[in-house]
Amino acid sequence: MRNFEYHRPGSLADAVALLRANEAAKLLAGGQSLLPVMKLDLAAPSDVVSLAALRDLKTIRSEGNTLVIGALATHDEVANSSEVQGRIPALASLAGGIGDAQVRNRGTIGGSVAHADPSADYPSALVALGATVETDRRRIAGDDFFLGFFQSALEPDEIVTAVHFPVPERAAYAKFPHPASKYAVAGVFVAKTGGGVRVAVTGAGTRVFRLPALESALAANFSPDAVTGGMVDPGDLRQGGESSPEYLAHLVTVMARRAIQACL
């Protein structure tokens, strides 16, 4: 790991100012993704700007039919929040299945979505639930947030402050976890709302994606029987990894059936 300057600003405005003043600066939340890439020399920030003093960003609250989770809420806090368990139990369960106890105790929802790892769990929930990412300067629809492989819509000096999740009628997440890291080899989040059904897949592609054919089939018949093999094209999935695209396509259909079953 290279040398860097460490900062612990006391306000969001100061954190943004530090990012603007230092082009090669990086934010630090839970450090569960940033520190491993720094140790591997895949990132060498000149300045590390810790968000630890911004305690307001930890709040989890309801606003009408929306659950608002502060960017610094850890995976463990989301998993064990009575607010999340009561309003979107599938989200609490997803958070409880991330990594191991250390990762859940340090890692944050804001860090996870900003990192835009194609195998992370949260992106599927954001897209399936039609969530909105709030930053220090704007709101970005979950559909527009994850642009590609570790690529989000955030500007280099932009800070995620919260994620707004509309509360669905029913929702469930099923993942086939990597046996070592617990990242999703394939994870499927299914959400049924007054506006219809949304299905989002993580792990199997180079970024989270939806399954429109399955969404239409579920709108007509909300049952695991609505899932058919042809709904996932192996050609659209990740190539050259540990799992073949054909295997990933099969896993997605199995996870989709499990998630739908769990909604019933």
Ligand SMILES: Cc1cc2nc3c(=O)[nH]c(=O)nc-3n(C[C@H](O)[C@H](O)[C@H](O)COP(=O)(O)OP(=O)(O)OC[C@H]3O[C@@H](n4cnc5c(N)ncnc54)[C@H](O)[C@@H]3O)c2cc1C
């Ligand atoms: C062993 C291991 C297993 C894991 N297993 C899983 C798993 O099963 N599922 C899963 O989803 N994830 C998994 N993870 C990743 C984990 O969820 C991380 O916590 C998450 O990816 C990053 O969150 P963080 O708070 O640690 O962010 P950090 O590591 O601090 O930051 C990550 C990136 O986001 C940026 N950033 C952080 N906060 C913000 C913010 N508020 N606004 C803008 N940018 C920000 C940072 O600058 C950095 O580029 C695992 C990690 C490890 C080490």
